[in-house]
Each structure stands twice: as structure tokens, then as C-alpha cells.
Amino acid sequence: MKNFEEKTLSEKKEFNGKCITVSTYDVELSDGKKTFREVIHHPGGVVVVAQKGEKILMVKQYRYPIKQVSLELPAGRLEKGEKPDDAIKRELEEETGHIAKTWKSLGYIYTTPGVCDEKLYLYYATDLEFKKQNPDEGEIIEFFEYNLDEILSMIKDGRINDAKTICALTRAFL
């Protein structure tokens, strides 16, 4: 196998936001050629396939970057210093009002590794109990319960287009 590694020559910080930061890098490829990389640094996040009997919990929310309502699994960003195993319990309760007794890791994914370091930890949760929905400030979210076969047909026909949702369901039920 080829040697692929890229060596960082210099970094320039370009944008320091509340959620993301952006830097540009001069790098040296393994063949000695020089190029540059634009990188979005993201805190990472969590996603859960939460199963309640025959149903899977899903949320609908407006996604401002794509200017449309998106049907997705419950998910969210890691807060500063927060562990994924804690973040996903917080997000599930905030977005759907449910707590789960049984948790299983489904590994992780990179959402767009060519330009962003976002790493999402995936979970499968069962033994659910409803308490009370309590979304974050600035989030308007509705939650729904769907049968798995409905969800799979929405993935297939393009009514579900959110990458993390498709990946987590694939890891859970492949």
C-alpha cells in the first residue's frame, strides 16, 4: 500500500465560531508535492436509534443551512468536555422526552472527512420510558414514532436524506 500521510507545514486560523472553527493548512504530500487544505473543526456529536416496541423515534426540525424541514434520528453536538455516552442521553431526553435503560454502541462515522473532522458516535437504545420533551433554546423540534419498514422505505425513496440517520439505521439493522 502507498504511503499516504500528509505533513502539516503551517496553519492559519480563518474563523472562530461558536460551533465550528476553520483553518487553512499548507501541507506536504507523501510524494513531496505541496498543496493546501481547508479544514472545518467540529466538536463532534451523537446520534441514536431509539426503539420503543416496534417503533423508532424520529424528530423533525427546520435545518437552516438547507432551508427545509428534515426528518432525522435524535442527535446533537457534544458540549464542551462532554462524553458521547452522556451527550446522547441528554439529547434523547431533550428532543423526545424519553429516557432509555439499555444502550449499545454502534461505533462512529465521519460525516464529511474530506473537509471536516466531525465524528458522530452512533447508539442503539431500547427499554424506553417517556418523561417530558425539553428542547434546547433556539430549537423547535417535533418527534414522531415510525415503524422500521416505513423508515426503510423513506430511506430508499429519498424522503429521508440525512446522512447520519441513514448510517445509524444501517449499522443497527444491517
Next chain:
Amino acid sequence: MKNFEEKTLSEKKEFNGKCITVSTYDVELSDGKKTFREVIHHPGGVVVVAQKGEKILMVKQYRYPIKQVSLELPAGRLEKGEKPDDAIKRELEEETGHIAKTWKSLGYIYTTPGVCDEKLYLYYATDLEFKKQNPDEGEIIEFFEYNLDEILSMIKDGRINDAKTICALTRAFL
């Protein structure tokens, strides 16, 4: 269903890169509250499940943002003014040296709709013929052929973690 739409009050351009741009927006939620959004604007891209007999074409490359080699389907960004249907033929040939006679759309996905507008168009290609690999300047790529069941087990056990790769294969073979 709730009214979810968010109204843009103002935009501030934060970063103008070669691949991405970043803006921040003050927005008004449907309940009248005000908040802000950070948005990465991305040109979009293309991904292909290219099947050659029993084999699927995959590529390995170093992904600088995540500092590791990633096993993925052939994929790439749209060039300025380029149509997805043209871009995917160019990318398949550049990265794997193959051209395909038969193409089918598998719809599209959003890789990370909470913070980025990246839209990836997915394809399924068959009737492949090998010509000559010809990667972009600044790309070091190796291509491989895997049986579908090997790929599915790598998705399941976490050796494949690239979201677009998992999504396209799920759409193709679900």
C-alpha cells in the same frame, strides 16, 4: 405540524475559501425568538457505487481533516458550473480509471444539514471498462475491488466509517 421556518435577518460573510465559504446569520424562529446560525456553504458533490461483476470499486486516500486513511466509494466535489451527472463520470474515471455505460440515480443526501449545505448526489454504475487512473493534482488515491459482503461486514464492524459510502451502499442494496 408545527411551523418551523426560520427567517434570515442578516448575513455576515466570515470566510471565503477555495472549497468552502462560511457565513453567520441572525435569524428569527417561527415562534418569534431570535438566534444565530453558522453555516458552511459547500459546492456539493457526487458518489458512486460502481459494480464490476461481483465487485464494488472502492478507493483509499488520506483524509487530512481526520488524519487517517479512509476507505470510501469513489466521490468528489462539483466543479464550478458542473452538473452532477457529468461530475460523477469524471470522478469515477479520475479515481479508478473506469468508465461505465449504465448509470442510475440513487437520489441525494445531506451530509451534515445542521451546519452545512453540502448535498451529495448518489449513483449506481454498471457495465464498467478499465481505461487509466488519473487522479487530481494533490490527490494520492489507490483503488480496490471488494465483494459486496466484505463491504457490508466492514460497514457493520466499523472498518468503513465514511458516511457517504454507507449511505450510497444502503440506497443501492437496501
